[in-house]
Amino acid sequence: MTDEAPKPEAHDDDHGRMVRLYLTVFIALAVFTLLSFVANFAAADERHWISKGFSFLIILGVAVVKACLVGYVFMHLMGDWRKLYFMIFPAFILGAMMMFVLMPDIVLAWQR
Amino acid sequence: MGLPLPHGKLAMWLFLVTEIMFFTALIGVYVILRNGTPNHSPFHWPAPHEVHLVEWIGALNTFVLICSSLTVVLAHHAAHHGKSGQAMLCVGATLVLGVVFLGVKSYEYWSKFDHDILPGHIGEVLPGTMEPPDGLNEKQIAEWRFNDAFKREQQYHAVGTQYMERVRGQLEGITKGVDATNVNDKPEVIKECYALLQDMTGATPEVNGKKVYKRPIPPEQVGKRVDELLEKHEGQVHLTPSIPFGNLWASCYFAMTGFHALHVFGGIVVFAIILIVGATRGGLQRKHSTMLELVGLYWHFVDIVWIFLFPLLYLI
Numbered sequence: 001m002t003d004e005a006p007k008p009e010a011h012d013d014d015h016g017r018m019v020r021l022y023l024t025v026f027i028a029l030a031v032f033t034l035l036s037f038v039a040n041f042a043a044a045d046e047r048h049w050i051s052k053g054f055s056f057l058i059i060l061g062v063a064v065v066k067a068c069l070v071g072y073v074f075m076h077l078m079g080d081w082r083k084l085y086f087m088i089f090p091a092f093i094l095g096a097m098m099m100f101v102l103m104p105d106i107v108l109a110w111q112r
Numbered sequence: 113m114g115l116p117l118p119h120g121k122l123a124m125w126l127f128l129v130t131e132i133m134f135f136t137a138l139i140g141v142y143v144i145l146r147n148g149t150p151n152h153s154p155f156h157w158p159a160p161h162e163v164h165l166v167e168w169i170g171a172l173n174t175f176v177l178i179c180s181s182l183t184v185v186l187a188h189h190a191a192h193h194g195k196s197g198q199a200m201l202c203v204g205a206t207l208v209l210g211v212v213f214l215g216v217k218s219y220e221y222w223s224k225f226d227h228d229i230l231p232g233h234i235g236e237v238l239p240g241t242m243e244p245p246d247g248l249n250e251k252q253i254a255e256w257r258f259n260d261a262f263k264r265e266q267q268y269h270a271v272g273t274q275y276m277e278r279v280r281g282q283l284e285g286i287t288k289g290v291d292a293t294n295v296n297d298k299p300e301v302i303k304e305c306y307a308l309l310q311d312m313t314g315a316t317p318e319v320n321g322k323k324v325y326k327r328p329i330p331p332e333q334v335g336k337r338v339d340e341l342l343e344k345h346e347g348q349v350h351l352t353p354s355i356p357f358g359n360l361w362a363s364c365y366f367a368m369t370g371f372h373a374l375h376v377f378g379g380i381v382v383f384a385i386i387l388i389v390g391a392t393r394g395g396l397q398r399k400h401s402t403m404l405e406l407v408g409l410y411w412h413f414v415d416i417v418w419i420f421l422f423p424l425l426y427l428i
Contacts, residue, residue: 015193019186026182030175037171040427059423067416074185074412076405083117084125091129095136099144106148 025073029066036062124406128413131375135417138371142364142424155356160426162355163362164223170426173216174418180209181415187396188404196395199404200387203396206411207383210376217373224362227353231366234358235275235335272331275352276312279338282351283309301345308337368421375414382407 036059041047043055071077077084115122149157160167187202224230248256287306290298295306314328329337335354342353355361386407390396396404 015189018189022182022185022189026178029178029181033171033174033178036423036427037167040167056428059427063420063423066419070181070412070416070419074181075409080117080121083115087125087129088132091132091136094133095140098137099140102141102144103147106144109148 021073025069028069032062032066118402120402120406121409124409128409131413135368135371138368139420139424142368145360145364149357149360158355158358158361162353163229163358163365164227165220165426167426169216169220170422173213174422176209176213176216177415177418180206180213181412183209184404184408184411188401188408191396191404192398192401194398196390196397199396199400200390203383203386203390203404207380207387210380210383213376214373214380217369217376224365226350228350229353229355229358229362231359231363233275233278233352234362235272235279235331235338235352235354236356236358272334275354276331276334278352279334280309280312283312286349286351301341301348304341304345305349308334308341311337365425368425372414372417372421375417379407379411379414382410 039050039055039058039062042049043052072081146157149155151157183202183205187199187206190196190198190202228234245256283305287302287309290302290306295303298306311326311329312334314326338351339354341349342351386396386400386403390400393400
């Protein structure tokens with residue numbers, strides 16, 4: 001981050017734009033949280049308005065979208081992703097690989 | 113020359129990458145263990161209502177953390193634009209929201225302690241039997257009793273025995289002073305607890321003038337009777353429930369949410385320090401905006417972890 005003083009008009013525009021963006025993302029996060037809660041409510045055994053599989057997809061999809069919004073906007077990855085992806089990406093690959101490595105012995109074994 | 117990134121930001125992201133691996137390991141193991149449990153009746157991964165997990169409380173905590181993420185990013189934004197008072201206010205709000213999150217989490221933990229839903233406490237007799245499989249001759253049965261399968265069944269039985277001892281202690285406490293002469297004067301819940309205790313100890317009741325030996329009920333039946341008692345007399349009696357895979361669930365739950373809560377607490381301590389720094393240095397100036405950005409990165413990461421923990425534990 002540089003220490004150059006921004007021009008006053010651009011500074012105010014930028015300030016207002018960023019605050020609006022943060023508030024928009026906050027509202028989106030709140031709505032998505034409500035959506036996942038409603039999806040779970042709708043798929044409950046006593047109601048079964050939607051299938052459990054569909055509810056699972058909504059809930060997981062919403063979680064991924066929320067995480068991306070927080071990372072992209074709040075954590076400033078929209079400006080810094082190209083400088084940081086080489087560190088972040090391998091960690092997720094390791095996590096996924098760990099699950100795949102353990103899956104045959106723990107998940108699939110009892111299904112045989 | 114060099115990386116187009118301030119050193120502090122690089123270091124913080126390196127730390128967050130290690131945290132990603134830490135929480136991915138915890139969450140990944142939870143996913144694996146959950147999908148590795150059999151799902152045939154009556155054994156299934158505990159549903160939220162069976163372990164006293166309330167979805168709307170988890171959703172409230174999610175909303176609290178989302179609000180705190182907004183306030184911390186607004187704090188950084190305000191400090192960067194020289195708005196010292198606003199920055200201090202936002203950092204204070206973030207701290208308060210973090211404390212609210214921990215308060216709600218404490219209430220949930222108290223609920224688990226109150227129902228004795230703790231790792232190693234919950235009664236469960238997992239799939240398995242003390243009887244040899246069908247179709248074996250006498251010699252094969254004798255061999256089976258000395259091989260590994262028998263030792264595993266003994267272990268299952270030992271787990272059930274530990275649970276029975278725990279429940280026996282709880283029932284003895286509930287039915288203190290109650291005996292055959294005064295049990296009929298007691299409330300319904302005490303009568304049922306007394307009856308269960310008698311059935312567990314293999315009493316010798318008199319039938320037609322003769323003492324008849326009544327064999328103690330096995331752990332599976334103890335668990336079933338305890339669950340019926342708890343369902344019928346919710347809140348009136350404190351007994352450890354019997355929940356298949358309940359101990360595994362409790363271990364995962366407390367490991368994941370416990371480590372997450374520790375991280376939240378760490379963030380709260382840092383925000384308190386920032387407030388002290390701001391109060392003693394004439395507010396949070398523009399020069400503090402980098403510090404706020406880095407602490408904000410950590411806080412947003414804590415928020416992201418909860419964004420995944422909430423659906424995995426409470427919803428799916």
